[in-house]
Amino acid sequence: MDRIGGLPDGILIAILSFLDTKTAVRTSVLSKRWKLVWTSLPVLDFENVPYSRWKSRIEFIFFVRHVLARRCNSQLVKLRLSVDDIVYSSFSEECMTYAADHRVKNLIISAFTTENPVFIPTCLLSSQFLEFLELNCAIRYTITLPKSWTFTNLKVLKLKNFVFSDDNFDDGKIFSGCPKLESVILCKCAIKGRGELKELEMKCLELKKLEILYWRSPLSCYDIHRINVIAPKLSSFVFKGHVAKVCFKEDLGCLDRVCIDLRYPKWNSAEDRKRWTGECFMTMFGQFCSARFLSLSIDTVEDNKLSTLGESSHSDGRKAKKDSNIIDVPIHLMSYLLEIAPRAESLTVEFAKESFECVEVRSDGEE
Template sequence: MPNRGSVLRSLCLSPLIVSQKAKVRRNNGQKSPTKPKAAQLDRISSLPDEIICHILSFLPTIEAVTTSVLSTRWRSLWTLVLTLDFDDNWPCFFNTTFASVFGSILAQRKAKCIKRLCLYNYSKPFSLDLIGSLVSTAVAQNLEEMDLICNYYFEVTLPNTLFTCKTISVLKLSLGLTINLNNISSIHLPSLKVLHVDVLYLVDDESIMRLFSGCPVLEELCYEEVKSNNSTSFKICVPSLKKLHLKCHDKRVQVVTPSLEYLQVQETKVRDSLVGNLPNLLQAHADIYFDQHEKEYVFNFFNAIRQTKFLGLSTYTIEALTDASFGFPEFHNLVHLQLCLSTIDSCSLIQLLLARCPKLEILDIDKVYGKVKESGHSQLHQFLVVLAHILRRLNLESMVAPNTSWNLQSIF
């Protein structure tokens, strides 16, 4: 019978030390009472292979492989796991030794596909050529999801096969990664539904637009602080998109997504035509700011999202609304409004919003800090009592910071 650690030693890993000897304790020459058989039962090992492999899929691959030393039952279970998860804590991470380890793992795998490949690099520079090799190998095994997270500013050339992969449905490229998509001859991802592009440096805007146009069924896009050498405006034009998370200080971005149902704009500067009309919008979260000479852009933004049923406004957005002093558009479908205020003395602004939301049923007022002026107690008391009567639900539980001297419960 092969040694239990032979698999791990072939992968340049040290097996876990699992004691096979039971210690016998004696008390006055007598053996300690034997534990009931029920307490000794290995319930996990009795589970079906499919369930155990599903559990192992949540572990880093190094830990999943290590379970092969537990017993004969576990020796080959890791080879059936559909996920591969590598980070820079792996011994000899991202060098030729790791490449051989990765190849050995793939050679021993019995699963017919790779559902998810995760490559996390936080602290150690890696071999750029190896990244392409690993991705190509995974794509050849019908890759479905990939996370590539890197904390270094290197230009990585991903293989052409990744951008023509017929099976991949989730692609996440994150942190300080630099990539030149101009070297990719063709981009066609017929199954890609989720794309995250986070703090990614692109050589030019045409690269990202080529990527968008090559995703005909894309439904979810997370686009965070993408940088480019180009100064001309460019559009996020994805007709099939239903969910968008946008975090970008670049005022050149324009969003053209008529099928959008969920929009989250975070730490983003409002500019002319930031978003087009969104007739199917159901939920919107706005965290925006603007220059003083561009106040009219605030109205354009809210006019574009006026069809939403849920609207969440951050502290900065509330300040933008207060400073802009424009005619707020009517939100005739809005039933749930969530406000994050920087001051408790915002009754006039809330009144303005309520006047433009005829179907509003639920109002959340959250995260208000500081003490309320004594002179404002009476006005605020009357205002909130009115709100409590006209709305179906008024949430004020975290309206004031814990150190305030004002008792919110006294209102009711």
């Protein structure tokens, strides 16, 4: 007896929405009751990666088109297309067009093509329904960013593997065109090394969360390129990866949490690494005087304990064990950082994830 099949359509659809679309469609063979339930799915999740067991990309494309053709005309809450194999650019554009036509709220596209680039359909560029947008170039230049778009209700924007240049960036209109934007994540992005664009303008008056992860502009452009941020309501900032200049153009009175994990390419000279890391760190950190909770990776602390303050004659320092090694965490550096951020309630130094240890220095001197 099919007890689950006796539930109302709304509950069955909600259950299937937690499954990937391939599995959800397979339920149509269970019984006549299930045959058409999947056609009302508000969430479509298409994934073509090595472990997804598609025989070929042609089979995957055929399946996606079959689902889009048979699905009912109801609003689409979420569409996710993630491919780890080369597909035609027209196929990715076709999926985005379908999403726009069905008033999608959450759109995640990971494109993979080596021929013609993927252009975001015009019908999507002014969507009033889109609230979450994630675009990932599996290969650089796979997706062509427009110079501007207008998403009146977009709250979350995540861009991965994009290279900003004069061709796709016009005075920050991709950010200012989203007046309700609350969260921006830039992952493995860069400013083109040999182009006229030098500064990335990001004006987001409602922005509350900003993450810049593994920035990839050439180190030769460190003194030239910068990211200018105007976000008076920013409450959380995360920076991980290689050095980059991030300048906040307005007071950060709402800033609550800051997390910094600076890295640098090992092939550069120690002197250059020290200069780049120290300058980048202090340029950013000096702007966080209102932050309440500060978190620094142990690599950030070690790279800056000399370059930031110069060599100290004091031997006063706190030592923490990481496996069998002893790592010096100078207390004078911690005190100096807490002086820069007088509102800070805690300053946490985090080790690598595998160590599961941390040293925390509070503003009242407690550990």
